[in-house]
Amino acid sequence: MKNIIRLFFIKFLILHTLFASAQEFKVSPNSNYFAIQSRQYTEKDTLLVEKNESTKQKFVDVNVQEIDIYQLRSLNWIRTFKLKSLKKIKIEEMGFSFGGKVFYVKDKNQTAIWNVQHGNLIFNEEGANVLGFSNFSNFFIIHKNNKLLAYNSETGELIREYRFSKSKMVNEIQVIDEDKYFVVKANDGSLFIYDSDTTKSVKRLKANEFRFLKDANKFVTLRKKEDKYYNYIYSFPDFNKINSFWGYSDFESLSTDGKYIALYMKRGREIDKKKSTFDVLAIKDSETGYQWARLVDTDTLKLRLKNFTWLKNNTIAFDQEHSASLYNIASDRMVMDLDYTFSFDDNKNSVGRQMQNVSVSDNRQYVALQDFQNRKPVLYLKSSAIPDANAVCSNAEFLSFTPNSKYIIAKQNGKLGFVRASEIEAIKDNMAEIKFYAFSDELKEPIPEKEIDEDAIAPDTYVYHRMQNFKHISSVPENELVNLYLKTIEVTDTLTGLQVHLMDKNGTYYYGASEYKWMHIWKNLLLQDEKGRIQEVTKFRVFEYSERDNLPTALAIVMDHSGSMGEKRAFTSQEGAKMLIDKKAKKDALTIIKYDSNIGVEVPLSPTEERLKKDFRVDGLGKYGGATSLLDAVDKAVSVLKNAEGYKRKAVIIFTDGNENSSLISKGQMLKSAAANDVSVFTIGFGDYVSEDYLKALAFYTQGSYYRIFNTADFNWVFEDVYRKIRNYYSIRFETDTIGVYSALLQIEIDENRKDELATTFDNTPFDFDLLDENDFDYDFKAPIKEIKSSELEMKDLVEYKDSVQLVKNEMTLKKEAEIKKQKEETIKKQKEDFSKINFPNIQFSYSEVKIIEGSEKGIDEVVAFMKKYPDATIEIAGHTDNVGNSDENLLLSLARAKAVKMFLEKAGIKSKRIEVQGFGDKFPLESNKTELGREKNRRVEFKILE
Numbered sequence: 001m002k003n004i005i006r007l008f009f010i011k012f013l014i015l016h017t018l019f020a021s022a023q024e025f026k027v028s029p030n031s032n033y034f035a036i037q038s039r040q041y042t043e044k045d046t047l048l049v050e051k052n053e054s055t056k057q058k059f060v061d062v063n064v065q066e067i068d069i070y071q072l073r074s075l076n077w078i079r080t081f082k083l084k085s086l087k088k089i090k091i092e093e094m095g096f097s098f099g100g101k102v103f104y105v106k107d108k109n110q111t112a113i114w115n116v117q118h119g120n121l122i123f124n125e126e127g128a129n130v131l132g133f134s135n136f137s138n139f140f141i142i143h144k145n146n147k148l149l150a151y152n153s154e155t156g157e158l159i160r161e162y163r164f165s166k167s168k169m170v171n172e173i174q175v176i177d178e179d180k181y182f183v184v185k186a187n188d189g190s191l192f193i194y195d196s197d198t199t200k201s202v203k204r205l206k207a208n209e210f211r212f213l214k215d216a217n218k219f220v221t222l223r224k225k226e227d228k229y230y231n232y233i234y235s236f237p238d239f240n241k242i243n244s245f246w247g248y249s250d251f252e253s254l255s256t257d258g259k260y261i262a263l264y265m266k267r268g269r270e271i272d273k274k275k276s277t278f279d280v281l282a283i284k285d286s287e288t289g290y291q292w293a294r295l296v297d298t299d300t301l302k303l304r305l306k307n308f309t310w311l312k313n314n315t316i317a318f319d320q321e322h323s324a325s326l327y328n329i330a331s332d333r334m335v336m337d338l339d340y341t342f343s344f345d346d347n348k349n350s351v352g353r354q355m356q357n358v359s360v361s362d363n364r365q366y367v368a369l370q371d372f373q374n375r376k377p378v379l380y381l382k383s384s385a386i387p388d389a390n391a392v393c394s395n396a397e398f399l400s401f402t403p404n405s406k407y408i409i410a411k412q413n414g415k416l417g418f419v420r421a422s423e424i425e426a427i428k429d430n431m432a433e434i435k436f437y438a439f440s441d442e443l444k445e446p447i448p449e450k451e452i453d454e455d456a457i458a459p460d461t462y463v464y465h466r467m468q469n470f471k472h473i474s475s476v477p478e479n480e481l482v483n484l485y486l487k488t489i490e491v492t493d494t495l496t497g498l499q500v501h502l503m504d505k506n507g508t509y510y511y512g513a514s515e516y517k518w519m520h521i522w523k524n525l526l527l528q529d530e531k532g533r534i535q536e537v538t539k540f541r542v543f544e545y546s547e548r549d550n551l552p553t554a555l556a557i558v559m560d561h562s563g564s565m566g567e568k569r570a571f572t573s574q575e576g577a578k579m580l581i582d583k584k585a586k587k588d589a590l591t592i593i594k595y596d597s598n599i600g601v602e603v604p605l606s607p608t609e610e611r612l613k614k615d616f617r618v619d620g621l622g623k624y625g626g627a628t629s630l631l632d633a634v635d636k637a638v639s640v641l642k643n644a645e646g647y648k649r650k651a652v653i654i655f656t657d658g659n660e661n662s663s664l665i666s667k668g669q670m671l672k673s674a675a676a677n678d679v680s681v682f683t684i685g686f687g688d689y690v691s692e693d694y695l696k697a698l699a700f701y702t703q704g705s706y707y708r709i710f711n712t713a714d715f716n717w718v719f720e721d722v723y724r725k726i727r728n729y730y731s732i733r734f735e736t737d738t739i740g741v742y743s744a745l746l747q748i749e750i751d752e753n754r755k756d757e758l759a760t761t762f763d764n765t766p767f768d769f770d771l772l773d774e775n776d777f778d779y780d781f782k783a784p785i786k787e788i789k790s791s792e793l794e795m796k797d798l799v800e801y802k803d804s805v806q807l808v809k810n811e812m813t814l815k816k817e818a819e820i821k822k823q824k825e826e827t828i829k830k831q832k833e834d835f836s837k838i839n840f841p842n843i844q845f846s847y848s849e850v851k852i853i854e855g856s857e858k859g860i861d862e863v864v865a866f867m868k869k870y871p872d873a874t875i876e877i878a879g880h881t882d883n884v885g886n887s888d889e890n891l892l893l894s895l896a897r898a899k900a901v902k903m904f905l906e907k908a909g910i911k912s913k914r915i916e917v918q919g920f921g922d923k924f925p926l927e928s929n930k931t932e933l934g935r936e937k938n939r940r941v942e943f944k945i946l947e
Contacts, residue, residue, distance in 0.1 A: 028096035031404040039066045065089045079119050097133035099669045102153050122156030132173025136673045143170040163200050176212040178676045203239045211258025220258040220286045245289035255310050261286050279305040290896045293332050317364050338384035340367050361405035366421050368398045383425050391427045391434035412436045449563035456687040458710040467724045468507035473518050484758040487729050488705045489785045491764045497733040514544035526745040540734035547727040552587040554647035556637035558654040561624035562596045574618040576715040581612045583720050591640050595633035596626035597662040631663035631670045642677035650679045651726050657686040668769040671701045680704040693782045700783035759790040831870050835945045838862045845939045864908045876916045876944040877901050882935035883922040895919025901941050
């Protein structure tokens with residue numbers, strides 16, 4: 001497969017990944033950072049030489065190759081690394097870890113690795129080595145001298161040596177499952193799977209291709225043996241074999257996420273006594289082996305099926321000479337036709353000539369055509385899907401597309417730089433000039449920030465609710481009003497938790513409201529969905545978290561020391577952090593980190609007050625005073641906290657007076673790392689120059705909170721206050737029926753005259769952190785929650801709040817429960833009656849296939865109507881087969897058929913969780929399997945309503 005694709009791409013010069021002439025440049029895998037080979041020169045250096053039992057210094061000429069690292073979107077220079085050698089340097093390979101935090105260079109004599117964040121050389125040894133980087137760049141694996149070794153990406157220290165065969169060469173090392181495991185692919189097709197924390201491999205397999213299915217906790221392999229392809233599915237991490245199957249084909253390939261297999265076959269046929277061949281591409285489910293689609297190369301389809309490439313989102317690209325077609329597996333159809341050719345007025349640029357000089361982005365969305373006019377280079381660019389989106393970049397030479405296809409790397413007038421692909425689609429006039437962004441030779445570091453002297457003026461509506469005292473809820477004074485304050489909202493696709501504080505106007509926090517005798521103060525929660533439907537939530541639980549629960553906390557205080565802070569504020573914030581050392585609980589551990597564009601762990605994580613005070617320096621800006629690497633600082637804090645053993649809570653409090661402007665890590669990576677290590681981030685914004693939405697979002701997606709202050713005097717107590725709020729709060733948890741935007745209204749009532757309510761909106765749609773990297777430097781980043789006024793909610797149906805049915809078992813609520821139970825029984829009875837009246841479709845299937853026989857699905861609209869009429873009803877779809885073939889295979893086939901009908905209902909708007917599927921194979925025939933008619937009736941699905 002790979003050889004065929006490679007030949008096709010060479011023929012048409014379609015470049016899908018970065019290439020580099022003599023490795024002159026390299027873009028990080030996430031397309032955020034860019035490395036350029038710059039100066040090469042020699043310099044004098046000293047060499048220690050032992051002679052006649054004495055050591056002498058000898059001056060030698062050392063070859064030096066400089067590599068400059070830039071931030072791609074901002075054009076900021078980050079570092080210059082120097083590769084040194086007594087021998088001539090010719091770089092054979094260089095690159096980044098996924099997040100760009102680690103950079104490596106290989107020449108024929110040595111392998112050098114730097115930590116980009118702090119610029120230190122962390123590894124430099126002779127020999128060519130195979131590398132694998134952890135997803136969060138915390139460590140790297142290297143195969144050298146027949147040894148498999150893990151090193152710390154911060155310090156370069158050796159972490160662990162793994163057992164590995166001395167007779168095998170390594171082709172690839174891939175870290176998987178949030179860095180818990182890694183896979184080593186040997187030159188003989190063997191796969192060795194290691195637990196990162198143990199020295200011995202946990203599994204050995206043979207495979208040509210492998211994929212880790214993170215969401216399903218499965219491992220899929222594809223192996224060719226003689227003329228057959230074998231597919232194996234293992235559970236992960238216990239590696240029990242779930243399923244396996246084999247088949248004949250010319251070649252097979254796994255999709256990027258491992259969920260599907262593409263099988264290419266060239267078949268023969270006879271037409272009018274003449275032999276002919278045609279191409280077939282079958283798409284199968286990698287877990288069940290059953291066919292989803294079958295594409296045949298006919299005169300109608302006109303596809304070169306052998307020239308296929310897997311793209312992301314389970315899409316296949318079929319590349320032709322001048323165009324491409326995209327096929328989406330989920331919809332089972334061609335979704336887009338792409339044109340790689342440009343339209344010109346003259347005849348010089350024929351299609352044939354264009355295709356000799358054309359390059360196409362990895363996602364097939366953009367096309368670059370290199371041309372020359374009067375010996376000067378001209379770069380034409382276009383969107384393959386939009387005919388008139390054509391642009392020109394004069395005096396420019398094409399070099400490459402970035403891995404995410406967002407940028408075109410080029411040279412213009414001898415300068416390296418790039419063009420933003422998104423600007424191609426914005427071109428209004430055909431063949432208009434497009435902007436070229438050059439890497440500046442003069443810009444050597446982020447622009448220093450200017451000190452801000454004056455405090456900000458708080459808005460008239462601003463109030464900070466400081467937590468200062470603690471009392472039991474029974475101690476509330478007779479006329480004192482206790483208020484609800486929103487801390488944050490913890491969200492999953494089905495479970496939501498409103499985290500709140502109960503405080504009075506004097507800052508007294510009241511605990512104990514989760515005790516049985518005080519649960520009556522919590523009133524029923526009201527929810528309103530996007531369609532305006534109102535639900536009174538009577539089943540919720542109140543969880544209380546308190547500093548009296550004796551749960552030890554590991555806390556990182558991360559302090560902004562950028563230039564805008566200035567000396568005075570730096571001193572004041574340090575005094576506030578020092579006060580927290582005095583106030584923290586003895587069992588809690590603390591680390592203090594200072595940051596500007598560089599990150600420094602000033603106080604290592606420790607519970608010991610004496611140790612903390614000894615290491616912490618109150619010295620103003622000190623060596624800091626540059627730009628703001630807020631994301632890098634949080635990431636550093638997460639890396640310190642993640643290894644803290646015995647601490648039930650792990651939290652970061654990060655303080656800033658400005659916006660992110662110089663981090664290497666992306667938002668998505670930082671949030672993924674925090675979530676993977678169960679670390680919550682609490683953000684404090686100071687002054688007028690912070691993006692509240694940005695800081696709120698960073699907090700929300702880690703189940704933290706955001707706080708805002710305006711006066712330097714607040715530095716003395718704000719760290720202690722946030723620390724208290726981390727450890728003291730209530731969580732009101734409840735289930736939601738659907739995914740989407742909700743409005744919620746919560747009320748407490750101590751007595752008739754002392755009530756308070758809290759209204760908020762939230763979105764419980766699952767969020768993909770990887771999507772953040774697409775627009776990583778944008779500040780249009782918001783948390784999907786917002787506290788609002790109750791008057792903004794249109795909840796007119798329910799005026800009176802009622803006692804919670806679940807939490808208060810008095811006579812009134814017991815009576816209500818009985819009424820609800822009776823109503824539910826009547827609803828179920830009516831559901832069963834309506835269900836029995838449905839004229840169910842006689843859905844049938846072709847022999848040995850999942851595809852529904854056309855027309856047999858008629859009548860399924862009645863099932864859909866029933867499900868929409870009764871939104872609480874759940875049904876079971878059972879699949880059946882005839883008895884032809886293997887019983888085990890029939891069992892899987894029947895389940896696949898049931899899933900096919902389930903997908904039909906899902907497309908009609910029925911939620912997946914309301915439909916259960918079963919496969920019974922050939923166990924329950926309706927008719928005799930001895931006749932074709934009987935077998936046809938046995939290939940069916942049946943519907944059943946569930947209690």
